[in-house]
Amino acid sequence: MLHDPNDDPSEYVIYVIDRGSSSGLRRIWGDEIQDVKRGFLVLWNAEIPVHRVIRVERGGRVIWERGRRARGRR
Incomplete structure (x- = not known):
């Protein structure tokens, strides 16, 4: 999201x-x-520890969620 110029951060x-x-x-x-x-996620007014992240969505679809295994992995 931050490193790929083709990604639009506002979609996340x-x-x-x-x-x-x-x-x-x-x-x-x-x-x-x-x-x-x-x-830490660095925002303009705060720093948030990444261990507090519980879900990431892109374009309304969940792409990562704590406790959920990635597809194809067991």
Whole structure:
């Protein structure tokens, strides 16, 4: 997403655990992410540990979800 010039970051939505919100989750749009460094998603106003990421969607489809095995792997 950040390294492929053909990818549009705005197509991505990342869901993270957020203990400060009433729902316990926060939705981050891909174009909010400035960088990924040392295990953190770097936003313009925060750094979020990647271990809090629970799901990644692209174009409305889930492409990764914590606890879900990749297709073709056992």
